[in-house]
Amino acid sequence: MRKNTAASPANPIFFSTFASHWAYQSQWSYYITEFMEEKKNYKRTTVTAALPYANGGVHIGHLAGVYVPADIYVRYLRLKKQDVKFICGSDEHGVPITIRAKKEGITPQQVVDRYHAMIKKSFEDFGISFDIYSRTTSETHSRVASEFFRKLYEEGKLVEKTSMQYYDEEAKQFLADRYITGECPHCHNPKAYGDQCEKCGSDLDPTELINPVSAISGSKPVLKETKNWYLPLNEYQDWLKEWILEGHKEWRPNVYGQCKSWLDLDLQPRAMTRDLDWGIPVPVEGAEGKVLYVWFDAPIGYISNTQELMPEDWETWWKDPDTRLVHFIGKDNIVFHCIIFPAMLKAHGGYILPDNVPANEFLNLENDKISTSRNWAVWLHEYLVELPEKQDVLRYVLTANAPETKDNNFTWKDFQERNNSELVGIYGNFVNRALQLTKKYFDCVVPACGELQDIDRQTIAEFHDVKAGVERLLDSFKFRDALKEAMNLARIGNKYIADTEPWKVAKTDMKRVETILNISLQLVANLAIAFEPFLPFSSARLRKMLNIDRFDWNQLGSTDLLEAGHKLNEPELLFEKIEDDVIAYQLQKLEDTKKANAEAAYKAKEIKPTIAFDDFEKIDVRVGLIKACEKVKKADKLLKFTIDDGSGQDRTIVSGIAKYYNPEDLVGKRVCFVANLAPRKLKGIESQGMILSAEDFDGSLSVITTSAEVKPGSVVC
Numbered sequence: 001m002r003k004n005t006a007a008s009p010a011n012p013i014f015f016s017t018f019a020s021h022w023a024y025q026s027q028w029s030y031y032i033t034e035f036m037e038e039k040k041n042y043k044r045t046t047v048t049a050a051l052p053y054a055n056g057g058v059h060i061g062h063l064a065g066v067y068v069p070a071d072i073y074v075r076y077l078r079l080k081k082q083d084v085k086f087i088c089g090s091d092e093h094g095v096p097i098t099i100r101a102k103k104e105g106i107t108p109q110q111v112v113d114r115y116h117a118m119i120k121k122s123f124e125d126f127g128i129s130f131d132i133y134s135r136t137t138s139e140t141h142s143r144v145a146s147e148f149f150r151k152l153y154e155e156g157k158l159v160e161k162t163s164m165q166y167y168d169e170e171a172k173q174f175l176a177d178r179y180i181t182g183e184c185p186h187c188h189n190p191k192a193y194g195d196q197c198e199k200c201g202s203d204l205d206p207t208e209l210i211n212p213v214s215a216i217s218g219s220k221p222v223l224k225e226t227k228n229w230y231l232p233l234n235e236y237q238d239w240l241k242e243w244i245l246e247g248h249k250e251w252r253p254n255v256y257g258q259c260k261s262w263l264d265l266d267l268q269p270r271a272m273t274r275d276l277d278w279g280i281p282v283p284v285e286g287a288e289g290k291v292l293y294v295w296f297d298a299p300i301g302y303i304s305n306t307q308e309l310m311p312e313d314w315e316t317w318w319k320d321p322d323t324r325l326v327h328f329i330g331k332d333n334i335v336f337h338c339i340i341f342p343a344m345l346k347a348h349g350g351y352i353l354p355d356n357v358p359a360n361e362f363l364n365l366e367n368d369k370i371s372t373s374r375n376w377a378v379w380l381h382e383y384l385v386e387l388p389e390k391q392d393v394l395r396y397v398l399t400a401n402a403p404e405t406k407d408n409n410f411t412w413k414d415f416q417e418r419n420n421s422e423l424v425g426i427y428g429n430f431v432n433r434a435l436q437l438t439k440k441y442f443d444c445v446v447p448a449c450g451e452l453q454d455i456d457r458q459t460i461a462e463f464h465d466v467k468a469g470v471e472r473l474l475d476s477f478k479f480r481d482a483l484k485e486a487m488n489l490a491r492i493g494n495k496y497i498a499d500t501e502p503w504k505v506a507k508t509d510m511k512r513v514e515t516i517l518n519i520s521l522q523l524v525a526n527l528a529i530a531f532e533p534f535l536p537f538s539s540a541r542l543r544k545m546l547n548i549d550r551f552d553w554n555q556l557g558s559t560d561l562l563e564a565g566h567k568l569n570e571p572e573l574l575f576e577k578i579e580d581d582v583i584a585y586q587l588q589k590l591e592d593t594k595k596a597n598a599e600a601a602y603k604a605k606e607i608k609p610t611i612a613f614d615d616f617e618k619i620d621v622r623v624g625l626i627k628a629c630e631k632v633k634k635a636d637k638l639l640k641f642t643i644d645d646g647s648g649q650d651r652t653i654v655s656g657i658a659k660y661y662n663p664e665d666l667v668g669k670r671v672c673f674v675a676n677l678a679p680r681k682l683k684g685i686e687s688q689g690m691i692l693s694a695e696d697f698d699g700s701l702s703v704i705t706t707s708a709e710v711k712p713g714s715v716v717c
């Protein structure tokens with residue numbers, strides 16, 4: 001789903017203060033309604049996850065923001081044997097795809113074919129368990145979206161309007177959205193797009209841009225009249241206010257707050273068509289050369305993909321009031337899912353509306369915004385090559401650190417720590433101890449449970465409580481906290497084994513060891529259930545070790561999951577430690593990306609104002625032969641040079657190039673230096689001149705040498 005567009009109302013400053021005010025207020029209503037709200041008993045749930053935009057691969061931001069939480073939720077409902085469908089697909093229309101196609105000299109269809117396949121595979125590899133993953137270039141989608149538009153058109157729900165739009169006379173084409181760039185009227189970013197400024201987040205109209213330029217030909221566009229069809233959002237404003245601001249106070253504060261700040265402004269009619277040739281043709285006479293706006297077409301993709309999955313009874317999942325609709329998205333998609341799409345559904349009639357839209361904030365990578373175009377991301381397809389079979393580690397870290405209430409940061413250090421100290425140190429450790437001890441004392445056969453002692457009863461009671469806790473959190477979309485609760489089970493298990501010390505008891509009382517290990521194994525089986533929605537690959541491996549095909553969610557908290565006499569399989573390690581060199585490799589890769597970006601963005605500095613020849617002549621630049629060079633103590637940037645300047649006396653120069661040279665490599669080299677610069681003291685050493693260096697794009701310095709072995713003291717002119 002396309003990033004951005006209308007992430008916030010026109011005035012971003014107003015928006016941010018307002019949103020935080022609301023976040024505060026609605027936090028209370030959020031907690032209150034969570035407990036007070038009479039939950040409707042729905043019969044089934046339609047879960048959608050934002051349609052990823054098919055012009056790049058899938059990165060950790062996508063997973064953390066949308067697909068992992070959606071998958072956890074769906075797996076949880078399935079485990080509870082609830083009726084649920086999980087719908088997604090690629091979003092394959094819109095301007096950025098056409099721009100990429102032009103750049104690469106291929107067709108837009110070729111672009112989306114490539115990325116659709118790549119995205120689909122990444123989701124499969126990470127266990128994102130969609131019931132369907134289709135695409136908006138499918139025939140079904142084209143038909144469904146056209147019919148949807150046609151109905152609104154025929155019933156007079158759309159407003160036909162002519163307006164002045166930018167037109168590229170060289171390319172003979174109207175310039176929609178990202179086809180036009182220019183200076184942002186708010187923050188003066190020179191590279192703002194026709195629909196949005198990525199720097200300040202303002203929602204823009206192309207005509208607001210200062211000095212607009214066509215992204216196709218680079219020429220200055222002209223304004224030309226064109227006709228488009230608009231959804232009069234203003235007519236839905238009162239209804240939206242009532243439905244969201246009164247009816248959905250339980251939505252997350254970030255979602256509710258963003259809706260409120262939109263609804264407090266006057267909503268404007270929004271064009272649902274574009275003058276473009278890539279997309280679904282507008283099914284109306286006189287609309288040649290126009291396609292449906294990508295944000296009109298994309299959310300309808302949820303409906304058409306459901307139709308593709310269930311041609312016969314899809315309507316039950318979209319029209320029956322007993323169906324609950326939940327949209328998982330990232331924060332830049334809130335307005336489209338909470339305001340525009342619901343207004344479309346309302347205008348059409350007959351559809352249910354979302355019951356909740358648990359949007360996440362954004363995940364950053366090593367303190368910088370994740371970006372496909374700057375390649376600042378951890379790509380799923382690369383991750384699996386470099387860290388094979390570690391899908392669950394990433395799922396774990398992204399959930400434990402999910403940007404549920406604010407933007408969060410992914411760091412490789414945190415990734416390593418969480419793996420080593422939590423997955424290996426707590427969860428894996430408990431499982432391993434319980435299974436290894438059972439192997440040692442009982443040859444992998446589950447021992448019988450004898451008489452319980454207080455510590456056993458207490459542990460079992462604590463375990464029992466966890467189920468309700470995890471459920472309450474999952475039901476209210478608090479995935480981070482739910483995962484913490486599941487991890488608590490493993491902590492309880494570890495403590496139980498540490499306190500009961502079966503390896504010591506084994507010397508005197510094997511009957512007691514049987515009971516301790518029976519309880520420990522029941523706890524291990526509980527972990528397989530509790531972690532199933534979060535870490536499906538590990539749960540499957542654990543079930544295999546336990547020699548059990550499946551568990552149900554309802555069994556969570558039980559202590560009779562494994563019968564006495566049941567034979568377990570050979571234990572394996574559930575998680576492995578991640579070593580420092582693995583992390584160092586990832587950090588180096590990011591460093592390399594940073595460098596490549598700096599190189600790509602390199603532009604020579606502007607030339608300084610012209611000077612007279614006399615001024616130039618005042619500078620005496622000479623060649624010097626380096627006789628000695630050493631590091632300056634307590635100054636990691638500085639080198640001290642002893643230079644033969646031809647005068648017969650040595651000259652000392654201190655230069656800030658220590659980061660780029662080994663001192664001994666410079667001895668014997670001829671360098672150019674300013675000989676008549678006023679001396680200056682650096683770290684107590686008097687520097688008599690300045691060695692000339694060229695500064696590269698990344699700030700690194702390279703000394704200027706001569707191409708022939710000229711005499712020391714030669715004049716550089």
Ligand SMILES: Nc1ncnc2c1ncn2[C@@H]1O[C@H](COP(=O)(O)OP(=O)(O)OP(=O)(O)O)[C@@H](O)[C@H]1O
Nearest residue numbers: 001002003050052053061062065329330362363372
């Ligand atoms: N860094 C992130 N953190 C959280 N959610 C994200 C992040 N990046 C994208 N998303 C969400 O993932 C979903 C799909 O993203 P989409 O395909 O539109 O990519 P995008 O927003 O253009 O990102 P990018 O420019 O990095 O490719 C959207 O709902 C979006 O909000």
Ligand SMILES: [Zn+2]
Nearest residue numbers: 184187197200
């Ligand atoms: Zn701006």
